[in-house]
Amino acid sequence: MAIATINPATGKTVKTFEELSEAELQQKISLAYDRWRSYRTTSFAERAERMRAAADLFEKEADLAADLMATEMGKTVAAAHAEAVKCAYGMRYYADHAAEFLADEPLADPSAVGAKRALGRYQPLGPVLAVMPWNFPMWQVMRFAAPALMAGNVGLLKHASNVPQCALYLQDVFRRAGFPDGCFQTLLISSRRVESILRDPRVVAATLTGSEPAGRSVAAICGDEVKHTVLELGGSDPFVVMPSADLERAAATAVEARVQNNGQSCIAAKRFIVHADVFDAFTEKFVARMRELKVGDPFEASTDVGPVATEQGRADIEELVEDAVSAGATVLCGGRRADGPGWFYPPTVITDITGDMRIHLEEVFGPVASLYRADGIDQALEIANATTFGLGSNAWTNDEAEQERFIADLDAGQVFINGKTVSYPELPFGGIKRSGYGRELSAHGIREFCNLKTVWIG
Numbered sequence: 001m002a003i004a005t006i007n008p009a010t011g012k013t014v015k016t017f018e019e020l021s022e023a024e025l026q027q028k029i030s031l032a033y034d035r036w037r038s039y040r041t042t043s044f045a046e047r048a049e050r051m052r053a054a055a056d057l058f059e060k061e062a063d064l065a066a067d068l069m070a071t072e073m074g075k076t077v078a079a080a081h082a083e084a085v086k087c088a089y090g091m092r093y094y095a096d097h098a099a100e101f102l103a104d105e106p107l108a109d110p111s112a113v114g115a116k117r118a119l120g121r122y123q124p125l126g127p128v129l130a131v132m133p134w135n136f137p138m139w140q141v142m143r144f145a146a147p148a149l150m151a152g153n154v155g156l157l158k159h160a161s162n163v164p165q166c167a168l169y170l171q172d173v174f175r176r177a178g179f180p181d182g183c184f185q186t187l188l189i190s191s192r193r194v195e196s197i198l199r200d201p202r203v204v205a206a207t208l209t210g211s212e213p214a215g216r217s218v219a220a221i222c223g224d225e226v227k228h229t230v231l232e233l234g235g236s237d238p239f240v241v242m243p244s245a246d247l248e249r250a251a252a253t254a255v256e257a258r259v260q261n262n263g264q265s266c267i268a269a270k271r272f273i274v275h276a277d278v279f280d281a282f283t284e285k286f287v288a289r290m291r292e293l294k295v296g297d298p299f300e301a302s303t304d305v306g307p308v309a310t311e312q313g314r315a316d317i318e319e320l321v322e323d324a325v326s327a328g329a330t331v332l333c334g335g336r337r338a339d340g341p342g343w344f345y346p347p348t349v350i351t352d353i354t355g356d357m358r359i360h361l362e363e364v365f366g367p368v369a370s371l372y373r374a375d376g377i378d379q380a381l382e383i384a385n386a387t388t389f390g391l392g393s394n395a396w397t398n399d400e401a402e403q404e405r406f407i408a409d410l411d412a413g414q415v416f417i418n419g420k421t422v423s424y425p426e427l428p429f430g431g432i433k434r435s436g437y438g439r440e441l442s443a444h445g446i447r448e449f450c451n452l453k454t455v456w457i458g
């Protein structure tokens with residue numbers, strides 16, 4: 001894919017970018033490695049001061065950052081503004097907590113291991129490559145960069161090819177916040193050059209957020225090189241509604257959960273599994289709300305749903321919907337693209353889905369909801385877990401025994417009861433199965449790229 005800003009609301013190319021030459025890439029990797037050797041010895045206080053300065057810049061420039069996001073990938077400007085503010089919050093969170101999360105862990109009774117003193121100490125690993133997606137172009141990067149830099153690592157960013165201005169802006173924010181050159185660098189390169197970076201001995205680990213094929217490729221190379229990886233991949237999150245749920249709130253939240261970020265969120269609820277007793281009532285409310293959404297220009301304040309980020313992304317959605325419809329699925333709303341420029345796709349609800357349809361098996365990365373009927377909690381769980389993914393999950397019920405059952409039996413990295421899956425700096429974030437492995441955010445996220453060194457003093 002060419003490295004370019006192409007406005008998804010118009011389909012027009014706004015700006016194109018040259019890839020780094022091989023010599024420039026090598027220079028940046030050398031700079032990262034050399035910088036790490038001094039940066040790793042800086043104190044938490046020094047790092048935190050710069051991280052807070054970066055958070056201040058983000059907040060002050062939230063309008064500018066929002067403009068870049070909306071132009072490059074089409075999210076509504078209100079959502080983009082909220083993303084910039086959330087980045088500032090996440091940066092301050094790690095500025096405030098890194099020292100506590102990475103404090104020495106002394107053994108209470110060192111004599112048990114024949115020592116005077118024994119402890120675990122967290123140390124940074126070195127330059128880490130982050131391969132990032134376009135859907136949350138600032139927040140996804142931040143949840144890697146803030147903990148990684150606070151831990152004393154340095155970051156190399158290979159961002160998605162359709163968000164180069166966001167990628168360059170991020171580098172610029174860290175530089176202006178006072179991080180020394182080389183602490184955080186954006187690499188404008190295509191994905192085929194990722195392998196050479198992963199095989200470079202100066203780069204010690206990698207994190208990838210993106211699709212399953214991309215994750216598999218990076219993990220295979222890092223496996224071969226015996227380098228640590230974190231993978232945050234796709235999801236097809238279930239959203240189960242049981243009879244005791246508040247249906248009005250469930251339906252309103254279901255709509256938000258499906259169409260957030262124009263339907264392109266890994267933790268968007270994608271499969272709605274509704275108990276037969278409330279299926280008709282829920283469906284009526286859900287479909288009515290999906291129909292009311294205003295699709296349009298992401299810069300208009302009244303827009304609920306902007307365009308799909310890429311032309312290929314919209315074609316993929318259309319293929320999944322057409323495959324289902326041709327095999328007998330029923331479209332309750334949407335289901336057909338609007339004429340005109342831009343890569344818009346309407347909020348869509350599909351039901352009568354069977355196990356052999358592609359829409360049942362694959363992630364739909366757009367505002368399309370799959371609706372299933374379940375006869376009871378066992379069947380609801382069976383449908384919910386019938387996916388290769390295991391990222392987020394949502395269940396709506398006011399029955400405490402049912403809540404416990406969902407917490408115990410939903411196969412996912414996260415379960416939200418009477419809500420929708422959301423990422424917070426305070427909560428661990430990650431998946432199981434083909435949604436990936438490792439955790440971001442919270443104390444777990446900062447420890448991923450640290451060496452937990454065992455210290456024994458006799």
Ligand code: NAP
Pocket residue numbers: 001131132133134135136140158159160161162189190191192194209210211212213214215217218231232233234235265266267363365391431435436
């Ligand atoms: P993608 O095509 O996998 O791209 C993600 C990143 O990987 C981009 O920087 C891309 O670069 C790069 N890439 C692609 N193929 C690669 C390869 N073979 N080797 C190395 N790098 C490669 O995914 P996307 O379409 O941008 O993002 C959508 C996917 O991300 C969805 O599946 C979504 O669920 C997932 N996602 C997951 C999370 C999570 O936290 N679990 C969060 C957000 C999104 P180019 O752009 O240059 O191709």
